[in-house]
Amino acid sequence: MSYFPPSKCAVCGSEMNITKLSCPNCKSELSGTFTPCKYCSLSEKHKLFLDTFLQCRGNIKEVERSLSISYPTVKGLLDELLTALFPEQRLSDKPTLCTSEILDMLEKKEINAEEAARMLSELK
Secondary structure, eight states: OOOOOOSBOTTTOOBOOEEEEEOTTTOOEEEEEEOOOTTTTSOHHHHHHHHHHHHTTTOHHHHHHHHTOOHHHHHHHHHHHHHHHOTTSOOOSSOOOOHHHHHHHHHTTSSOHHHHHHHHHHHO
């Protein structure tokens, strides 16, 4: 069983540093301050979403079914994940949905009529 150390300090919430690496075979050790990979510091929610997204080969409808979440939630999690992985790149405020996507969401009752009307008016 693998253990994954926390990426955030339980006391102050700062990013944790890796300070020691060791080889389980020859027992050699290396000390210093090492930066973990950006995927290692993702929250559990984002790790689950990324795993599911990749297993579904990026098919949003499959992600919806697999996680039992709505289309807007999938898109929101995808935006959160991109921001977590690439904080230096400013994403545009919100991705623009096309009319057919908004109507499809309304038909599936993922959004109500007011939300659909607001989203459609924002397209103009």
